[in-house]
Amino acid sequence: MSRSLVIGPFNRIEGDLEVRLELSDGQVAAARVTAPLYRGFERILTGRPALDALVIAPRICGICSVAQSSAAARALGEAMDLVPPANGRAAADIILACENAADHLTHFYLFFMADFARQDYCGRPWHEEAARRYKAMAGEAAKAASAARVRFLHIMGILAGKWPHSLALQPGGITKSVDMGERMRLLAILAEFRRFLEERTFGDSLERIAALDGPKALEAWAAEKPPTAGDLRLFLDIAADLGLGRWGRGPARFLSFGGFGPADRPLFAGGLWQDGRPDVLDLGALREDLGHTWMDGDPLHPADGRTEPKTDKAEAYSWCKAPRIAGRTVEVGALARQMVAGHPLARGLVAASDGRGNIRDRVVARLLELAILVPAMERWVGLLGVDGAFCDTADMPRQAKGVGLVEAARGSLGHWLSVDGGRIGGYQIIAPTTWNFSPRDSAGNPGPLEEALVGAPVAPGQDQPLIVQHIVRSFDPCMSCTVH
Amino acid sequence: MAQEGNPGNLTVLWLQAGSCGGCTMSALGAEPDGLVASLERAGIRLLWHPSLSEEGGSATLRLLEECASGAQSVDVLCVEGAVLEGPNGTGKFQLLGGSGRPMAQWVADLAKRARYLLAVGSCASYGGLLAAMPNSLEAVGLQFAGDEAGGLLGDGWCGSGGLPVINVAGCPPHPGWLVETLMGLSLGQLRAQDLDGFGRPRFWANHLAHHGCNRNEYYEFKASAAEPSQNGCLMENLGCKATQAPGDCNLRVWNGGGSCTNGGFACINCTSPGFEEPTGSFLETPKIAGIPVGLPVDMPKAWFVALSALSKSATPERVRKNAREDRIVVPPRQRGP
Numbered sequence: 001m002s003r004s005l006v007i008g009p010f011n012r013i014e015g016d017l018e019v020r021l022e023l024s025d026g027q028v029a030a031a032r033v034t035a036p037l038y039r040g041f042e043r044i045l046t047g048r049p050a051l052d053a054l055v056i057a058p059r060i061c062g063i064c065s066v067a068q069s070s071a072a073a074r075a076l077g078e079a080m081d082l083v084p085p086a087n088g089r090a091a092a093d094i095i096l097a098c099e100n101a102a103d104h105l106t107h108f109y110l111f112f113m114a115d116f117a118r119q120d121y122c123g124r125p126w127h128e129e130a131a132r133r134y135k136a137m138a139g140e141a142a143k144a145a146s147a148a149r150v151r152f153l154h155i156m157g158i159l160a161g162k163w164p165h166s167l168a169l170q171p172g173g174i175t176k177s178v179d180m181g182e183r184m185r186l187l188a189i190l191a192e193f194r195r196f197l198e199e200r201t202f203g204d205s206l207e208r209i210a211a212l213d214g215p216k217a218l219e220a221w222a223a224e225k226p227p228t229a230g231d232l233r234l235f236l237d238i239a240a241d242l243g244l245g246r247w248g249r250g251p252a253r254f255l256s257f258g259g260f261g262p263a264d265r266p267l268f269a270g271g272l273w274q275d276g277r278p279d280v281l282d283l284g285a286l287r288e289d290l291g292h293t294w295m296d297g298d299p300l301h302p303a304d305g306r307t308e309p310k311t312d313k314a315e316a317y318s319w320c321k322a323p324r325i326a327g328r329t330v331e332v333g334a335l336a337r338q339m340v341a342g343h344p345l346a347r348g349l350v351a352a353s354d355g356r357g358n359i360r361d362r363v364v365a366r367l368l369e370l371a372i373l374v375p376a377m378e379r380w381v382g383l384l385g386v387d388g389a390f391c392d393t394a395d396m397p398r399q400a401k402g403v404g405l406v407e408a409a410r411g412s413l414g415h416w417l418s419v420d421g422g423r424i425g426g427y428q429i430i431a432p433t434t435w436n437f438s439p440r441d442s443a444g445n446p447g448p449l450e451e452a453l454v455g456a457p458v459a460p461g462q463d464q465p466l467i468v469q470h471i472v473r474s475f476d477p478c479m480s481c482t483v484h
Numbered sequence: 485m486a487q488e489g490n491p492g493n494l495t496v497l498w499l500q501a502g503s504c505g506g507c508t509m510s511a512l513g514a515e516p517d518g519l520v521a522s523l524e525r526a527g528i529r530l531l532w533h534p535s536l537s538e539e540g541g542s543a544t545l546r547l548l549e550e551c552a553s554g555a556q557s558v559d560v561l562c563v564e565g566a567v568l569e570g571p572n573g574t575g576k577f578q579l580l581g582g583s584g585r586p587m588a589q590w591v592a593d594l595a596k597r598a599r600y601l602l603a604v605g606s607c608a609s610y611g612g613l614l615a616a617m618p619n620s621l622e623a624v625g626l627q628f629a630g631d632e633a634g635g636l637l638g639d640g641w642c643g644s645g646g647l648p649v650i651n652v653a654g655c656p657p658h659p660g661w662l663v664e665t666l667m668g669l670s671l672g673q674l675r676a677q678d679l680d681g682f683g684r685p686r687f688w689a690n691h692l693a694h695h696g697c698n699r700n701e702y703y704e705f706k707a708s709a710a711e712p713s714q715n716g717c718l719m720e721n722l723g724c725k726a727t728q729a730p731g732d733c734n735l736r737v738w739n740g741g742g743s744c745t746n747g748g749f750a751c752i753n754c755t756s757p758g759f760e761e762p763t764g765s766f767l768e769t770p771k772i773a774g775i776p777v778g779l780p781v782d783m784p785k786a787w788f789v790a791l792s793a794l795s796k797s798a799t800p801e802r803v804r805k806n807a808r809e810d811r812i813v814v815p816p817r818q819r820g821p
Binding site: 040 | 502504507508509510513515520533535536541542568571577582614616656712739741742745764766
């Protein structure tokens with residue numbers, strides 16, 4: 001028996017999303033992912049003084065605000081031939097890592113885990129504890145994480161003035177120097193956040209989590225204590241019971257622009273992973289396809305890209321463009337980032353899953369990153385020098401081009417800028433969820449989420465299948481960025 | 485229903501129209517332990533919030549229908565984001581997922597039932613950044629389009645609670661502005677005269693972002709920064725509009741201790757309609773004959789010019805030098821050793 005199902009509005013994600021499912025024989029046969037909002041930032045940017053991008057780009061997204069800032073600052077910096085000094089880079093890294101870590105925390109405790117507290121799972125051995133911890137707006141762990149997040153974002157108060165929508169990140173560095181008192185406060189905030197993660201999330205040291213080198217090590221670590229010891233263990237227990245490692249399989253190709261630290265020795269190396277091994281990332285082969293997008297035009301590289309809305313287009317069903325590398329989809333996000341960077345836990349988990357991402361592994365990768373990022377932030381505070389500039393300056397040329405590539409919490413973010421007469425001649429943005437939640441391309445290839453939903457089991461009569469909710473949220477979608 | 489002297493049980497429904505989600509993200513930072521805990525302590529109940537609630541999809545659509553029909557009472561409808569009326573007045577640039585209906589229609593329908601309507605952020609208040617030129621989105625605020633009264637609901641709209649749309653403006657607004665406004669409504673303490681001409685609660689909008697700026701000494705002596713990261717006043721060269729911008733940003737501070745000026749960058753007057761279209765660029769102060777076009781509010785130009793000249797001639801060497809550095813190079817003179 002076949003039927004179709006429209007799911008929306010989606011909540012506990014960022015922004016607007018609708019998913020249409022074709023069901024056949026109790027499972028998803030095909031999925032169409034719709035971004036139902038258009039905002040046109042690329043058109044708002046065009047014609048403005050070039051540096052105005054620093055004000056406008058962060059406002060594309062209130063949750064990836066610093067990542068958007070950072071990509072804009074880098075694109076402008078490339079156009080100005082300007083690179084931040086070491087102090088400015090370390091401060092900018094702390095600011096971006098703070099946003100990424102806060103986003104991972106928010107996703108896990110407020111957006112993702114709340115689904116396991118639902119009554120639908122009543123009777124499962126873990127349900128009572130999951131409901132006590134994660135119930136939306138009421139769970140004890142959700143509340144504790146909200147409070148920890150407030151305190152953690154005090155880092156932004158010190159370094160970025162405020163969050164979201166700061167102007168602290170500039171092409172030449174950041175807008176303020178950091179004195180000793182501020183460095184000590186940063187360390188105190190990080191120590192408090194570390195304690196939250198070690199006591200609540202992991203029940204173990206961050207270093208121990210970051211050093212887990214494969215699925216066997218993870219399994220052995222989990223078995224050391226009862227499943228209720230920490231939130232990662234409880235998640236692994238739930239994931240095993242529900243088979244979350246089997247569902248939501250991505251395209252087996254992963255992209256990361258890499259980042260943090262000096263360009264020649266980044267904390268996370270960038271690149272492409274496909275056919276079961278690292279591969280050279282050729283951004284020249286990147287095209288944004290508009291076959292099923294409410295926009296007019298041919299597939300173009302973002303350096304030449306255009307944004308021309310076209311609402312009367314029969315075959316279109318989303319405002320999201322469909323970026324492809326050499327005609328192929330890629331998955332982006334924390335799992336992709338750790339795959340490409342070569343973390344043995346990420347690579348081991350994916351290898352054990354046919355080389356494809358799945359619900360469980362995406363969530364594990366985010367928590368793994370929390371365990372990596374916080375110690376790195378502690379080190380970067382130590383790099384904020386007593387001497388040396390925090391910001392350099394240069395003039396904006398009349399004609400120039402620049403590209404800003406950043407890893408946001410949700411994955412690879414790129415800004416492609418051209419400056420014409422000192423003003424923005426063209427501005428194209430590809431955000432993480434543009435990759436993951438893209439519609440079909442002209443050749444009919446589904447986007448990564450569309451592919452990941454196929455095969456998901458849906459019982460007859462179910463109109464809000466939870467497995468679909470888990471798959472969608474496992475990508476931590478940011479539709480605000482998507483529909484820039 | 486919340487009434488004066490009967491605190492608590494205020495119900496709040498929250499919708500995201502054409503938004504970046506940043507107002508919600510800011511609100512989650514409410515001190516000391518987040519938005520949900522802050523509202524809970526005040527007896528304010530979120531009926532539904534897109535980022536926080538358990539239910540979505542068809543259950544949410546049923547709830548919205550009940551709110552629109554009056555079966556479920558709504559004390560406060562919070563709208564985050566600009567209302568998109570485009571293309572060509574159809575509202576199709578934003579359809580509420582699963583419903584096939586424009587968000588603009590949902591907002592208009594629900595506004596008829598809510599006792600109070602609260603615009604969260606400058607987009608919902610005035611159109612904000614989404615209404616920036618060329619405004620092909622046809623983005624408007626709930627009761628203003630830019631600085632013109634009207635917007636989605638029209639100049640005359642007034643809720644059954646007796647107030648026009650309450651504009652908790654800002655890009656994003658401070659979490660305290662939102663939480664305290666909701667608490668004020670819950671306790672019946674926010675009256676029509678407590679809103680300014682642009683619908684902003686006066687408890688924060690009667691201040692200027694300049695008040696309490698940590699660069700005050702540089703401002704007083706017109707000792708200005710020329711480049712980002714320098715200590716000096718940001719008004720003369722770097723685009724700062726804090727002397728014109730409604731907000732207590734430097735009195736209550738952000739994220740535990742920050743503010744735009746404290747962070748070293750210009751206030752862009754984000755609480756005001758039209759902030760998205762500055763004269764010239766955001767980060768450079770437009771000047772005519774060396775004098776900033778945008779003067780501090782309530783200050784006659786001749787006096788500003790005269791006082792600036794006097795201040796500059798009286799600037800201590802310490803202040804002059806430190807203004808162009810990113811650290812204090814000349815400390816205040818010590819008494820004694």
